[in-house]
Amino acid sequence: xxxxxxxxxxxxxxxxxxxxxxxxxxxxxxxxxxxxxxxxxxxxxxxxxxxxxxxxxxxxxxxxxxxxxxxxxxxxxxxxxxxxxxxxxxxxxxxxxxxxxxxxxxxxxxxxxxxxxxxxxxxxxxxxxxxxxxxxxxxxxxxxxxxxxxxxxxxxxxxxxxxxxxxxxxxxxxxxxxxxxxxxxxxxxxxxxxxxxxxx
Amino acid sequence: xxxxxxxxxxxxxxxxxxxxxxxxxxxxxxxxxxxxxxxxxxxxxxxxxxxxxxxxxxxxxxxxxxxxxxxxxxxxxxxxxxxxxxxxxxxxxxxxxxxxxxxxxxxxxxxxxxxxxxxxxxxxxxxxxxxxxxxxxxxxxxxxxxxxxxxxxxxxxxxxxxxxxxxxxxx
Numbered sequence: 001x002x003x004x005x006x007x008x009x010x011x012x013x014x015x016x017x018x019x020x021x022x023x024x025x026x027x028x029x030x031x032x033x034x035x036x037x038x039x040x041x042x043x044x045x046x047x048x049x050x051x052x053x054x055x056x057x058x059x060x061x062x063x064x065x066x067x068x069x070x071x072x073x074x075x076x077x078x079x080x081x082x083x084x085x086x087x088x089x090x091x092x093x094x095x096x097x098x099x100x101x102x103x104x105x106x107x108x109x110x111x112x113x114x115x116x117x118x119x120x121x122x123x124x125x126x127x128x129x130x131x132x133x134x135x136x137x138x139x140x141x142x143x144x145x146x147x148x149x150x151x152x153x154x155x156x157x158x159x160x161x162x163x164x165x166x167x168x169x170x171x172x173x174x175x176x177x178x179x180x181x182x183x184x185x186x187x188x189x190x191x192x193x194x195x196x197x198x199x200x
Numbered sequence: 201x202x203x204x205x206x207x208x209x210x211x212x213x214x215x216x217x218x219x220x221x222x223x224x225x226x227x228x229x230x231x232x233x234x235x236x237x238x239x240x241x242x243x244x245x246x247x248x249x250x251x252x253x254x255x256x257x258x259x260x261x262x263x264x265x266x267x268x269x270x271x272x273x274x275x276x277x278x279x280x281x282x283x284x285x286x287x288x289x290x291x292x293x294x295x296x297x298x299x300x301x302x303x304x305x306x307x308x309x310x311x312x313x314x315x316x317x318x319x320x321x322x323x324x325x326x327x328x329x330x331x332x333x334x335x336x337x338x339x340x341x342x343x344x345x346x347x348x349x350x351x352x353x354x355x356x357x358x359x360x361x362x363x364x365x366x367x368x369x370x371x
Contacts, residue, residue: 039341040287056284058344061351085355087347093286138350153286159347 005084005164006057008128010037013088013135014055016123020110023051025102030095051094051103058087062166070131075171078129082166088135090158097154100142104156111137111158125164133164225364227268233357234262234269237349241271244345250281252300271353272346284342285335292335297328 003011014035023031032050039054067079090111094103111121121135139159206214238260245257259275273282277292301324305311311327313319319327 039284040339056342056344058348058351061348061355063355085351087344087350089283089342089344089347091284091286155286157283161351 003127005125005128005131005133005166006060006086006162007037008125009123009133009162009164010055010057010088011127012123012125012133013121015126016121017053017107017110020113021051021053021106022109023103023106025106026051026099030099049095051092051099053093053107054091056089056091057162058089060084060086067168070129070167076169077171079168079170080165081168084162084164084166086162087138088160088162090160092156092158093153094156095153100154100156104140104142104158107156107158108137108140111135111160128164129167131165131167133162135160135162221368222365225368226361227264229357229361229364230268231262231264233353233360234271236356237271237346237353238262240349240352241273241345244348248343248345250343252304256281271349280340281343282346285339287337287339292332294325294328294332297331298324301327301331 014037018033018035021033023033030050033053034050035053035055037055039056040052061084063083063085065080065082067081070078070080072078090107092100092103092107094100112119114120114122119136123133123135125131125133137158138161139157141157141159143155143157241260242257245251245260251257256273256275256278259273259278260271261274262269262271272278280292301311305327306319306324311319311324313323
């Protein structure tokens with residue numbers, strides 16, 4: 001079931017961070033990682049036992065392009081119709097100041113899976129036509145908040161730039177197969193058969 | 201096609217002048233982009249319903265910097281509006297909430313005295329405490345006003361800079 005590309009990208013990013021962030025630099029009892037695809041809701045338990053990560057996606061900036069066929073499945077053609085670009089804020093909270101730097105470093109490492117060919121994070125939309133989505137870290141920041149220590153919540157923040165595509169599905173005909181069979185027999189009086197097949 | 205003849209010994213001087221002109225052109229483009237950013241930020245503030253007395257909305261500003269231009273908001277709570285406040289964090293100071301209750305909720309009859317009449321100072325303070333506690337428990341989500349503009353403004357700057365450089369080259 002295809003959802004919108006922004007939600008799908010947040011799901012893919014959360015799944016990737018959940019499996020890739022290496023917290024081995026933290027003390028053993030604080031290595032739990034809780035990744036949420038939305039801002040922590042007040043009714044949910046957001047007590048910090050380990051590392052809490054929340055993703056907030058901005059509104060996508062959409063640049064329409066001439067439709068480009070990406071693939072054919074059954075009688076449906078997938079067309080890329082726009083380039084999408086949006087901002088994702090990745091917040092990270094830890095209960096102690098000493099945990100902030102190693103946790104941010106671990107998150108930073110997980111946000112790059114393209115080195116050495118390139119840089120950034122390339123993932124695949126599970127819920128949006130299997131398209132790629134690319135993330136690039138734009139900014140990193142540690143919040144110098146006066147009440148971080150008494151509240152036991154130290155916060156770091158990454159700003160990512162996400163890029164993907166919007167697609168449309170159509171059932172219009174598209175030539176996907178062209179078979180030609182030519183049979184020639186005899187000399188000047190021979191016969192010829194030509195078969196051209198267009199499918200879907 | 202206009203032609204420009206440069207003697208070899210003048211080439212360095214010509215190149216330096218050309219680079220200085222292009223840098224000025226790009227700085228002006230950056231300033232125009234920042235002005236556009238300020239306009240869009242004010243518009244977005246309205247659209248997201250973040251206007252009470254207009255302090256946050258009026259605090260959007262843009263200015264030239266040594267290497268380009270910047271757009272930002274100078275109000276003290278702009279960071280919380282842009283990046284959010286986690287649930288369970290202390291709420292904002294009480295005094296501005298009390299002022300807001302007096303200005304907004306008392307005239308609308310939302311906060312009244314115990315007998316339904318005009319509220320006392322204690323009633324207003326009590327209502328402000330309740331609101332502050334709600335903010336404390338619920339936190340506030342990031343609005344990403346500048347974050348959302350970042351993509352749009354980068355593209356605008358790129359497109360406009362290329363257009364102006366091309367126009368200048370044709371002159």
